[in-house]
Structures are given as C-alpha cells and as structure tokens.
Amino acid sequence: MRDFLTVFERLLAHFGPQHWWPGETPFEIMVGAILTQNTAWSNVERAIANLRAAGALDARAIVAADPERLAVWLRPSGYFNVKARRLRAFCRWYLAEGGFEALRRQDTPALRRALLAVQGIGPETADDILLYAFERPVFVVDAYTRRLFSRLGLTDTQAYEPLRAELEAALPRDVALFNEYHALIVQQGKSVCRPRPRCADCCLRAECAFRRAAG
DNA sequence: ACCCAGGGTCATA
DNA sequence: TATGACCATGGG
Structure with a gap:
C-alpha cells in the first residue's frame, strides 16, 4: 500500500x-493517444505535425478528409491504414456526442464505456484519454x-x-x-x-x- | 540485419 | 481465457 x-x-x-501529456488541447491529446499505440512518440509527433500543417487537427476536418489522404498524413506514426480508420471512427463518435464540452459532463464510468465502444480504442487508450484529456483519476x-x-x-x-x-x-x-x-x-x-x-x-x-x- | 516502440483486433484452440 | 498473426514507420 x-x-x-x-x-x-x-x-x-x-x-x-x-x-504530460504533450499536446495543446484535449482533442490533440486524444489524437496522440490513438496514434501512439505501440509506436514511439517521436513518430507520432510527425504525424500530428502533418495534420496541423494540413489544417486537419480537427474532428470535422478528419471526418471530411479523403481516407487515403488521411493515411498519408498519418504515415510516419506507423500502422497508418489501421490508424486512419481508428482516428476517423473516433472523430465520428466525438462529433456525434457533441464534442469535448458535452462529453465532459458524463461521469467517468459512462465515458469509459463509451470510449471502449469506439472501434480501435482499447483499455489503455481509453484510460490515456480519460486521464490526460478529461482529467479523470484513472491509473x-x-x-x-x-x-x-x-x-x-x-x-x-x-x-x-x-x-x-x-x-x-x-x-x-x-x-x-x-x-x-x-x-x-x-x-x-x-x-x-x-x-x-x-x-x-x-x-x-x-x-x-x-x-x-x-x- | 535486428530489436523495439506510450496497443488493438481478429481468428483460432 | 489465452495465445498468435497482423498492422508499418523510424531510431538505436
């Protein structure tokens, strides 16, 4: 103890x-949490820089982007086809739920269940997001x-x-x-x-x- | 040339 | 429930 x-x-x-977490906004933290799955952070930084340079560090921009182009932006972070799907699924959910301010009103167990229901978000990624973006006390x-x-x-x-x-x-x-x-x-x-x-x-x-x- | 990295999903036994 | 294959780039 x-x-x-x-x-x-x-x-x-x-x-x-x-x-921690390196990132300017809660949304950027969530993006980083998905992209860093089994990947060195230095590679994630390049991918996030690509998104920012393209004006695509934004849920609506990511959903609206051509899937193939999204994968190109994510290429340095590895598993880029997989992560393009996951990031898109996450952003669709994020927008459907009404964005950060709406999500923030949910209690931690509900928010955790909702995150885990998104394709490509497992326990560790969900808890990264809960702790570092939503500031919930999860280990x-x-x-x-x-x-x-x-x-x-x-x-x-x-x-x-x-x-x-x-x-x-x-x-x-x-x-x-x-x-x-x-x-x-x-x-x-x-x-x-x-x-x-x-x-x-x-x-x-x-x-x-x-x-x-x-x- | 190898091993590793701030995981998750899916098929199989 | 528990392994194994698969995803893929960049640094050591």
Missing part, C-alpha cells in the same frame, strides 16, 4: 516532473507498468482491469498523481538497459536506471 507511493517518490526524485496500465511492479515484487497481477483496480485502491485517487506516475513509469521504461532491454534481470542490476530510480 505504502510501497506504490514510495516507488512514485523515487521515480519523481530521479527523473523529475514529466509535464493507466501499460507494458512498462506491468514490468516495473512485477519486477519489484509489488504485484503478480497481469490482466489490465485487476491491476488497474489494485493500483487505484492502493493510491489516493488524485489526477495529478496518476498523471505524473504513468509518465514517470514510461520515462523509466525507456531508460532501462538499452542494449539488452529484454534480459531476464536487466533492471535488477546496480548500474541499471531502474534500480537507481525505483529501488
């Missing part, structure tokens, strides 16, 4: 505030989160929902805390043992950033 907060404090002390679970807490011996839970529930029960439900915590876990995950990120005990060695940061 106390351990999860301790890990947070050590990560924060080691890496400093991360200032975003990703591969780094599982690896970190699993290697620290703080949990053996692997499935998404049980782990999320465990973390939200063990921590104060604070948006700023969850915001910084997930960002720090990602930063830590990107920092470990670069040459051999998959070695069995890579993050348990003294020289490893994981150990320095998390304990």
Whole structure:
C-alpha cells in the first residue's frame, strides 16, 4: 500500500516532473493517444505535425478528409491504414456526442464505456484519454507498468482491469498523481538497459536506471 | 540485419 | 481465457 507511493517518490526524485501529456488541447491529446499505440512518440509527433500543417487537427476536418489522404498524413506514426480508420471512427463518435464540452459532463464510468465502444480504442487508450484529456483519476496500465511492479515484487497481477483496480485502491485517487506516475513509469521504461532491454534481470542490476530510480 | 516502440483486433484452440 | 498473426514507420 505504502510501497506504490514510495516507488512514485523515487521515480519523481530521479527523473523529475514529466509535464504530460504533450499536446495543446484535449482533442490533440486524444489524437496522440490513438496514434501512439505501440509506436514511439517521436513518430507520432510527425504525424500530428502533418495534420496541423494540413489544417486537419480537427474532428470535422478528419471526418471530411479523403481516407487515403488521411493515411498519408498519418504515415510516419506507423500502422497508418489501421490508424486512419481508428482516428476517423473516433472523430465520428466525438462529433456525434457533441464534442469535448458535452462529453465532459458524463461521469467517468459512462465515458469509459463509451470510449471502449469506439472501434480501435482499447483499455489503455481509453484510460490515456480519460486521464490526460478529461482529467479523470484513472491509473493507466501499460507494458512498462506491468514490468516495473512485477519486477519489484509489488504485484503478480497481469490482466489490465485487476491491476488497474489494485493500483487505484492502493493510491489516493488524485489526477495529478496518476498523471505524473504513468509518465514517470514510461520515462523509466525507456531508460532501462538499452542494449539488452529484454534480459531476464536487466533492471535488477546496480548500474541499471531502474534500480537507481525505483529501488 | 535486428530489436523495439506510450496497443488493438481478429481468428483460432 | 489465452495465445498468435497482423498492422508499418523510424531510431538505436
């Protein structure tokens, strides 16, 4: 119970505030959440820059755009055909629901169910959007989160929902805390043992950033 | 030439 | 329920 907060404090002390999510508006954050699925953020930035340069960083512009052109804008972010469909489906839903101000009035469980019903939005993307665009206190679970807490011996839970529930029960439900915590876990995950990120005990060695940061 | 990245869907057993 | 194939670009 106390351990999860301790890990947070050590990560924060080691890496400093991360200032997430990178993005000017809630809509841009949501777009980024979809485009960053299994993709390096640097690639997502190029795709978002393409959308902005085309004047298409906008739900109506995306829905109105030629699907093939949309895919070209998204090309640097990888999986561009898939992501063009997903982004379009999301924007259709977003407009049908009346946009950000209307969506913001829904409570978190309803909003989460609605997001998950959009084709191409799974648990992690939905929680990214809930936390960083709608500022709801949900703990975003990703591969780094599982690896970190699993290697620290703080949990053996692997499935998404049980782990999320465990973390939200063990921590104060604070948006700023969850915001910084997930960002720090990602930063830590990107920092470990670069040459051999998959070695069995890579993050348990003294020289490893994981150990320095998390304990 | 390989491995990885801020996942999700779908088919199969 | 739980794997595996698939999607695809850019950096190390």
